[in-house]
Amino acid sequence: xxxxSQSPSNxxxxxxxxxxxxxxxxxxHTALYWYRQSLGQGLEFLxxxxxxxxxxxxxxxxxxFSAERTGGSVSTLTIQRTQQEDSAVYLCASSSxxxxxxxxxxxxxxxxxxxx
Amino acid sequence: AQRVTQPEKLLSVFKGAPVELKCNxxxxxxxxxxxxxxxSRQRLxxxxxxxxxxxxxxxxxxxxxxxxSFHLKKPFAxxxxxxxxxxxxxxxxxxxxxxxLTFGQGTILTVHP
Numbered sequence: 001x002x003x004x005s006q007s008p009s010n011x012x013x014x015x016x017x018x019x020x021x022x023x024x025x026x027x028x029h030t031a032l033y034w035y036r037q038s039l040g041q042g043l044e045f046l047x048x049x050x051x052x053x054x055x056x057x058x059x060x061x062x063x064x065f066s067a068e069r070t071g072g073s074v075s076t077l078t079i080q081r082t083q084q085e086d087s088a089v090y091l092c093a094s095s096s097x098x099x100x101x102x103x104x105x106x107x108x109x110x111x112x113x114x115x116x
Numbered sequence: 117a118q119r120v121t122q123p124e125k126l127l128s129v130f131k132g133a134p135v136e137l138k139c140n141x142x143x144x145x146x147x148x149x150x151x152x153x154x155x156s157r158q159r160l161x162x163x164x165x166x167x168x169x170x171x172x173x174x175x176x177x178x179x180x181x182x183x184x185s186f187h188l189k190k191p192f193a194x195x196x197x198x199x200x201x202x203x204x205x206x207x208x209x210x211x212x213x214x215x216x217l218t219f220g221q222g223t224i225l226t227v228h229p
Contacts, residue, residue: 043219104152
């Protein structure tokens with residue numbers, strides 16, 4: 001597609017429920033990243049995909065968080081048993097490693113998650 | 117481990133005044149530095165990267181390895197520059213690009229008329 005697409009744009013969920021956040025990167029971008037943007041916390045790295053594999057999952061805050069990527073394209077971030085501290089904007093970005101990530105990321109518009 | 121510090125959460129200037137958004141980093145290797153910007157109700161986007169030594173929208177940033185800084189500067193601020201600015205660093209490992217960015221906490225710039 002023309003840009004990085006994320007869905008849903010907003011999600012309100014009850015504490016304890018599971019949620020799935022979706023990211024559709026730019027076609028042909030092999031690298032995909034998930035970040036979390038919280039007020040006062042800046043952007044926290046969550047996970048990095050190269051193709052379908054995730055060489056770096058070091059930013060996932062707990063085992064309630066998981067992510068997968070299929071077909072070298074769409075990625076899903078799943079949060080199980082959501083807690084109020086999970087409330088944040090979840091950002092996805094993609095980059096063309098072939099051209100060199102030096103050109104920077106292209107970000108999606110994010111999913112605003114609110115846990116009530 | 118790498119770290120990026122933006123000491124100012126808020127920065128206010130008047131239109132036409134010079135502006136400098138500070139960014140300091142810690143990383144033992146050779147970093148790649150970026151500035152990203154997020155305008156109101158828009159997505160986060162790349163503003164400039166040190167490797168290209170470019171000027172975008174009148175902004176420049178010079179990597180100072182001695183001071184481990186990558187401050188963003190503009191000689192004459194405009195109202196449309198009001199936004200959230202993030203400094204980011206990427207570490208090269210073993211001579212190859214990895215791509216993971218470490219962001220600072222961001223600075224909200226407000227340019228008053």
